[in-house]
Each structure stands twice: as structure tokens, then as C-alpha cells.
Amino acid sequence: MKFAIQINQSPYTHQSPDTAYQFTLAALKSGHEIYRIFFYHDGVLNGSGFTTPPQDERNVVARWSELAEEYGIDLVICIAAAQRRGIMDADEAERHGHAASNLAAGFRLSGLGQLIEAGIEADRLLVFGG
């Protein structure tokens, strides 16, 4: 089955990004396809490459980057939601005059159309985090 995933909550405060990750991994290992993971609302913070948890804790952001690299998953951050919350790639940071960019490896910024398209293309769209 072809799944699309939407994640609406930030890591660490909420468990939903962890649950979404576990689901994604289980689905991939069972031979399903993950069409796209779309991060919206505070879920865009899953793409902050500056995330630096204590060493004995899971790194939610790095885990997504590794998943993208290993399985070629399309990780898309809503650009409008990301701008509100300070997540930017190098181009966006330069355009807005910020000193640094922080979009983590394996993620890309794009519009809400990517979420709608995922809903159209996938067999099931699952939403994690209210």
C-alpha cells in the first residue's frame, strides 16, 4: 500500500513524531511505500538541523535524515509554516537576511500543494498529532 504521512506536532514535547517514525519504519519493512512525509504546524520543527538533544536521548531530527538517506523518503516541510517558526534552507535564509540556515539534511521546503498532492496520490493519508 502507498501511504502518505502528515505530522503536525513538534518533537520532544509530543510523542506523535516518534509514533509517525515507528509507523513509517514498520510500513517500509513490511514492503509498503511511503509516498511522502509532510510536516505542518509545529511539525516543521522536526526539520530543524540545530536540534541537539543530550547524548543519551534519541535525536528525532537526525533519525528522519537517516531514514531519508536509507529509503529515499521525500521529507517535505511546509514553507509557510516553516517561515513562521524559523526553519530555513540556505536560499531562504539568504533571501530573508538571516545569518544562518538550519534545514536538516534530507528535508526540503515546499508548499501545501505537496500535502494535497500526497492525499491524491496515496492510498491512505495518515495524520499524526492533532
Added chain:
Amino acid sequence: MPPQKKKFLFVNRKAPYGTIHAHEALEAILTGAAFEQRISILFLDDGVFPLLKEQNSGDIGLKDFSPTYNALSLYGVENIYVDEESLIERGIASDELSIKVELKTTKEVCLIMEQQDVIFNF
């Protein structure tokens, strides 16, 4: 890729201003409508509050996005549903809402949800 139209339902469940959910849900709805799918919207629980007329959020420094609801019909949104029970629980009369909506019983809301291909919950 063959063109296909899916039934999308956007469910609004939160009051405006306290969280950004209602505002960002509206942005997603307008995008969905631009993709020419069969779009319905449901306002449920505290999600009925964003529909109230004459909001004045200037004093709390937040943007009143409610006028954008008027544009939904222009964008080709097919159905705008409100859960009647949610209005009653909150003491809101349907003439206090800023746009024309279809009132639905909770049982009808369940049927509407069953008929969708995709449900976005905000």
C-alpha cells in the same frame, strides 16, 4: 498520471487565536480547493468558534483571518458543514455565523466522514 477527483474533508476542531490550527487549516483548505478536488469542510467542537461574526482580535495583536471564510465558495468548496450539537453546547445560534453553512446532526457527521477518501483533521 490519470486525472482523478477525490473527496477531501477538512475537519476544524479548534477555536481561533489560542492555537494556529484554525488559521493554518484555512491555508490548507484554500490549497486543496486549488487542486480541483471535491472539497468539504466540517466545523466541529470548538472548531465552530472561528465562524463567529464580528471578530475583533486587534487588541490581542492577532490577525482576524475569518473574512477569508467568505471566499470558500468562490474557490469551489462544495460543502460547508457545521455540527449542530457543537453549536448548541456552546450557546451559538446559526445566525451568529459569518457564512452560510449546512447544519448536520452528529449521526449525519459520521456518515459524511464515512463517504470521504481523505480526511484532514485540524
